[in-house]
Amino acid sequence: MKPRSLRNLWRNRAGVARSGNDDPVDPMVAQLADALAPERVRVDSVARALYAHDASVFGGGASGPVCFPTSLEEVQAIMRIAMSHGRSIVPRGAGTGLAGGAIPLGEPIVVSMAKMDRIIDIDPAGRVVWVEPGVVNLDLSRHLRPLGFHYAPDPSSQQVCTIGGNVANNSGGPHCLAYGVTDVHVVAVEVVLVDGTVVMLGGSCDEVDGYDLRGAFVGSEGMLGIATKVAVRLTQNPPAVKTLLLSFGTVADAANSVSAIIAAGMVPAALEVMDQKITVAVENFVNAGYPRDAAAVLLVELEGMPGSVEADAARVADIGRDHGATGVRVAADDAEREALWKGRKTAFGAIAQIAPDYYLHDTVVPRGRLADVLAEIYAIADRHDVVVMNVFHAGDGNLHPLLLFDGREPGAIDRVHAAGAEIVRASLAAGGVLSGEHGIGIEKQMHMGAMFGPDDLDHQERLRRAFDPYCRVNPGKVIPAGHSCADIQSLRSVPTGVWG
Amino acid sequence: MTEAGQHVLANHDPVLDDFASEVGVEDPVAIAGSRSRWPSGWQLDADVRVVSAPSGIVIHQPEEMLVTVRAGTSVDELTAALAEAGQRCPLPPGGTVGGAIAVGHNCIQRLGRGSVRDSVMQVRYVSADGRLVAGGGPVVKNVSGFNLPKLLTGSLGTLGFVCEVILRTNPIPVRSVVASVADADPFVVFDLLYRPSMVLWDGVTTWVELEGHPDDVDSQLGLLKGLGQVTADVDLPELEPNRHSIAPGDVKSLLGAGARFVASIGVGTVWTETARPHTPLDTQVIELSRRVKDEFDPTGRLNPGLKPWT
Numbered sequence: 001m002k003p004r005s006l007r008n009l010w011r012n013r014a015g016v017a018r019s020g021n022d023d024p025v026d027p028m029v030a031q032l033a034d035a036l037a038p039e040r041v042r043v044d045s046v047a048r049a050l051y052a053h054d055a056s057v058f059g060g061g062a063s064g065p066v067c068f069p070t071s072l073e074e075v076q077a078i079m080r081i082a083m084s085h086g087r088s089i090v091p092r093g094a095g096t097g098l099a100g101g102a103i104p105l106g107e108p109i110v111v112s113m114a115k116m117d118r119i120i121d122i123d124p125a126g127r128v129v130w131v132e133p134g135v136v137n138l139d140l141s142r143h144l145r146p147l148g149f150h151y152a153p154d155p156s157s158q159q160v161c162t163i164g165g166n167v168a169n170n171s172g173g174p175h176c177l178a179y180g181v182t183d184v185h186v187v188a189v190e191v192v193l194v195d196g197t198v199v200m201l202g203g204s205c206d207e208v209d210g211y212d213l214r215g216a217f218v219g220s221e222g223m224l225g226i227a228t229k230v231a232v233r234l235t236q237n238p239p240a241v242k243t244l245l246l247s248f249g250t251v252a253d254a255a256n257s258v259s260a261i262i263a264a265g266m267v268p269a270a271l272e273v274m275d276q277k278i279t280v281a282v283e284n285f286v287n288a289g290y291p292r293d294a295a296a297v298l299l300v301e302l303e304g305m306p307g308s309v310e311a312d313a314a315r316v317a318d319i320g321r322d323h324g325a326t327g328v329r330v331a332a333d334d335a336e337r338e339a340l341w342k343g344r345k346t347a348f349g350a351i352a353q354i355a356p357d358y359y360l361h362d363t364v365v366p367r368g369r370l371a372d373v374l375a376e377i378y379a380i381a382d383r384h385d386v387v388v389m390n391v392f393h394a395g396d397g398n399l400h401p402l403l404l405f406d407g408r409e410p411g412a413i414d415r416v417h418a419a420g421a422e423i424v425r426a427s428l429a430a431g432g433v434l435s436g437e438h439g440i441g442i443e444k445q446m447h448m449g450a451m452f453g454p455d456d457l458d459h460q461e462r463l464r465r466a467f468d469p470y471c472r473v474n475p476g477k478v479i480p481a482g483h484s485c486a487d488i489q490s491l492r493s494v495p496t497g498v499w500g
Numbered sequence: 501m502t503e504a505g506q507h508v509l510a511n512h513d514p515v516l517d518d519f520a521s522e523v524g525v526e527d528p529v530a531i532a533g534s535r536s537r538w539p540s541g542w543q544l545d546a547d548v549r550v551v552s553a554p555s556g557i558v559i560h561q562p563e564e565m566l567v568t569v570r571a572g573t574s575v576d577e578l579t580a581a582l583a584e585a586g587q588r589c590p591l592p593p594g595g596t597v598g599g600a601i602a603v604g605h606n607c608i609q610r611l612g613r614g615s616v617r618d619s620v621m622q623v624r625y626v627s628a629d630g631r632l633v634a635g636g637g638p639v640v641k642n643v644s645g646f647n648l649p650k651l652l653t654g655s656l657g658t659l660g661f662v663c664e665v666i667l668r669t670n671p672i673p674v675r676s677v678v679a680s681v682a683d684a685d686p687f688v689v690f691d692l693l694y695r696p697s698m699v700l701w702d703g704v705t706t707w708v709e710l711e712g713h714p715d716d717v718d719s720q721l722g723l724l725k726g727l728g729q730v731t732a733d734v735d736l737p738e739l740e741p742n743r744h745s746i747a748p749g750d751v752k753s754l755l756g757a758g759a760r761f762v763a764s765i766g767v768g769t770v771w772t773e774t775a776r777p778h779t780p781l782d783t784q785v786i787e788l789s790r791r792v793k794d795e796f797d798p799t800g801r802l803n804p805g806l807k808p809w810t
Contacts, residue, residue: 125748125749126747127766169643170643172641180614181641184615193788197787199785200784203747204748204749204768205747205768206615206748206767207654207745209809210781210785210786210808212604212617212650212651213788215617215650216651219646220647259563262565263563265586265671267670267671305712305715305716306715307712307713307716308713311713364637364639364642365639366561366638366639368561368563368564396641397640431638432637433639433644434644434645435644436639436641436642437641437643439643444644451644452634455631456645459627459633459648459796460645462795463792465795466794466795479645
């Protein structure tokens with residue numbers, strides 16, 4: 001594509017105002033359009049506004065050109081062009097992240113991987129499938145099911161989130177209690193580094209020689225490079241599945257049942273708790289038969305061979321009753337199971353009937369502290385006059401308090417942020433961590449110093465520098481600014497007014 | 501627990517602080533456990549000091565499925581302590597916990613127990629400049645910050661000397677049986693079974709470990725009987741001396757090589773009679789690995805001479 005036709009294209013884009021025919025096109029954009037195709041380099045204000053956000057509540061993002069590569073070579077070209085212009089880049093999957101990890105800071109080139117969405121090769125003997133990063137999580141599992149396999153990590157956003165985004169965030173999901181989060185399932189990642197170099201991290205061997213750079217890459221929130229190809233494990237479909245719904249008179253009883261189930265030596269596929277407010281909202285939404293009068297419900301899924309599933313179901317029911325369960329219901333068939341899970345997985349959509357906005361938190365505490373920390377979360381929400389609902393992966397202590405608010409109400413978001421910060425501190429004080437599956441992004445950057453010491457953060461920064469000495473890949477995330485001076489420099493180096 | 505105003509991972513354990521002082525800040529220093537996993541051919545120069553990590557199980561929390569253990573603890577001691585509470589972890593037997601983490605090799609039942617590196621929830625290590633550094637977190641699920649536990653596991657002590665880890669533990673199944681099947685296709689065996697803990701094959705015989713509820717173990721054994729002669733409660737085969745890792749789908753290529761072998765089906769770890777020629781890593785991986793080493797140990801004082809990327 002020559003610059004002249006690019007200029008014509010540019011003019012045709014909505015919202016991009018140019019004063020005259022002789023206006024020079026930004027040379028970087030021209031190079032990007034040459035390397036990709038003009039229609040896959042968006043510079044219009046609509047695209048730039050759209051890609052300035054992710055699914056988090058955070059604003060303040062500012063996108064440069066938005067690129068949609070379709071091949072490894074195009075991703076390399078984007079990196080090289082960005083380097084030659086001193087511009088940062090931000091990789092992006094489906095933009096479902098909740099920690100602001102995909103929000104562009106300082107008008108970087110946004111690289112959407114959505115068009116690289118092929119399932120490349122399925123290797124049943126090696127129990128591995130190679131995919132491009134834009135493959136949607138649930139699409140992959142649906143594709144594999146008829147072959148007797150699935151992809152185990154199942155984030156609530158799995159209908160839209162991509163494998164590349166899952167790799168960046170080391171995503172979890174309800175069924176990760178038994179199967180492990182994303183890094184357990186990723187065997188290899190092809191990565192384009194900041195200078196355009198391609199490097200294969202990990203490989204089809206179980207024990208690849210050298211450092212575990214694959215393990216370091218998974219969960220690095222798009223700050224070490226762009227994944228262009230991923231090999232993930234195939235998980236066998238279980239021969240038997242049983243789903244139980246236990247009702248409780250208090251949230252503490254539900255939480256304590258979870259600890260007791262684990263202490264009894266069982267590792268169910270999923271152990272999910274919803275409190276009354278969210279259960280009622282979900283029931284209004286899906287009519288799955290969730291009890292509206294229970295203070296909390298515990299959804300337990302047991303998977304595996306029939307003998308263990310039957311025996312564990314009986315033990316779970318007994319433990320529940322010993323801990324005050326007021327009702328134990330076993331899903332009679334797949335339709336009932338699916339209805340219950342639909343309720344759990346659409347919980348966040350269901351709250352729209354209660355408040356126009358929500359802020360979903362994500363911390364982890366030791367299972368034994370679940371009941372205490374939940375009580376504290378309700379108290380914190382009360383103090384800040386915020387409505388809180390709790391729906392969480394109880395089995396691994398992964399809390400997801402939902403703070404509801406109306407963004408049009410003055411001061412509401414400030415109260416939500418203040419409550420959120422207290423919840424983070426309470427989780428850390430209970431021996432927990434900042435995030436179980438959403439990541440740090442920009443959301444929890446300021447809390448990193450509460451979990452890690454300066455030396456710990458320094459070593460995280462060293463790892464990042466080894467991959468990206470220029471700090472140009474997704475700058476300004478995860479590591480607090482004080483420990484990452486190069487970020488500040490990088491963000492400042494963007495010429496002001498370029499995208500005016 | 502956190503003290504007011506302190507970050508969570510800064511529980512200053514004087515034992516670890518003493519170890520950090522011993523590692524020091526400038527001269528070349530190597531770490532040794534029981535030397536049962538010592539890299540072959542690694543010789544230490546006379547001027548290299550040798551240190552050993554502190555030992556002891558700090559706390560086992562069965563209900564959290566976590567154990568905090570110092571690196572100098574013997575794996576067998578850890579295994580025995582976990583078993584008392586009905587749990588286990590994926591570290592292969594023998595040697596020290598630190599040695600197992602530094603080498604990162606998985607146990608023979610990798611399918612059923614998971615990998616060593618996936619079990620490391622938190623790592624504390626002494627850096628090249630003598631600081632005590634922590635990565636990961638003290639819970640079973642954590643994506644807070646970069647994944648230093650993964651990077652340190654299998655790094656042969658070249659990025660930092662691991663002195664304490666928090667490992668994820670798992671319940672020991674009610675029943676566990678090792679059985680052999682003669683003259684069956686090992687991949688047919690593997691596909692027939694639901695999540696076996698181990699499938700080994702020496703070209704003729706297939707060994708499986710089945711774990712779980714007794715009814716399930718029996719039904720899986722029943723399935724195997726449709727493939728050939730099954731013998732339950734057998735010993736494992738003797739492993740050949742040269743251990744390496746190949747793509748699990750390529751295991752059958754060993755048949756043509758003529759040498760004795762035992763291979764882990766579904767994993768690709770093989771033990772062969774004859775050593776395999778060394779395959780160098782890709783140049784881009786080598787370059788990136790060197791940069792990692794330079795960032796973590798700029799003067800090359802930790803375990804001098806070891807280069808995991810070669």
